[in-house]
Amino acid sequence: MQSHAQKERNYSSLQPESPIKQLFKNNMRQYSMIFALIVIMLLFQVLTSGLLLQPLNITNLILQNSYILILAIGMMLVIITGHIDLSVGSIAAFVGAISAILMVNYEMSTFGAVAISLLVGAAIGAWQGFWVAYVKIPAFIVTLAGMLLFRGLTMIVLEGKSIAPFPETFQKMSSGFIPDGSAANVVTLLIGAALSVALVITQLKARRTQKKFDFDVQSKGLFMLKLVGMVVLLNVFTYVLASYEGIPNVLILLGILIIVYTYVMKKTKAGRHIYAIGGNEKAAQLSGIKTKQMTFWVFVNMGVLSALSGLIFAARLNAATPKAGNLFELDAIAACFIGGASAYGGIGTVPGAIIGGLVMGIMNNGMSLLGLGIDWQQGIKGLVLLAAVAFDIYNKNKAA
16 A cells, blocks of 8 residues: 555646646756856856956957867767867867968968868868778877877977067957947847847747647747747847947858758758767667768867867967967867766757857956966866766766
């Protein structure tokens, strides 16, 4: 005979969960990081006496973290496949050095130098992808060797010196803004309004598609609440940018990358194959997925994004230096794990990587505004990374 308490528990387990509780349960990883990001922002906003969310500082946050966020997008794909890439910082430094030699020493056009630099990044990614995918050397070893190799090559090609300055057109790629002479920066506000309309249409279309195929959807009230919240946040963000210089060019580039890679991972066969490889590579291979080719192209993609990150960093610094890209790989990896990637592969999203990168960036910026030294900053970031991975393992064990 069951006790009264056992009957109560059995009865309660049969009751349907509330929509809000079910929403948070199904998206625990995503919403917990968003909640953590909001808490960290509010905390540093108070501790810095309102400096954190000033328009100038918000713009600086975007410019300072753009190259890490670009790396985090590529790193998320690598981690989803169950691998890791320790060489991205060194590749960024090497490509930055190559671009400086082409544009400064040989006076090549910005477009030509950028195209060659991206091709160099793709070639490096192909080199490492070959050893990982086809020779089956662990990615940790291959990319560790790459980290040492390309850091050394950077020192060699630069001869231990910095090369500067870059052409103004190249600098604008990282530090320029959408041109608008008006004081209120009307263009930025109009872009915010246009993006709001596009967001509403996209969300409504996605909801109709889900209902058409009898998928579970949020209640109408909860959906409208979420949609209104997203539109308000988007317009507040664009208003803050308009209060300073407008939308940075690099934010446009970053937004395009986020949209494209989110679409690829969610809507295309290639994205599903990447998740399948990370979930169980042998099962994916038996089901007909070309696991070697897909792993190879994931590393090629990482090489291209590393090159792009190096170009953005060099343009912001207006110089190619031997120490460029130092610890970029650790920030990118930390952004992915904080943003919900699993240490075991097969789990993670591009928006999650961006959220994780913003958490790291706001922590760095907030601690700098408070006057904390780099030693404290590194220690605190290490603890945050450890907590994020521990949270991932806890959820995995709980699900089991």
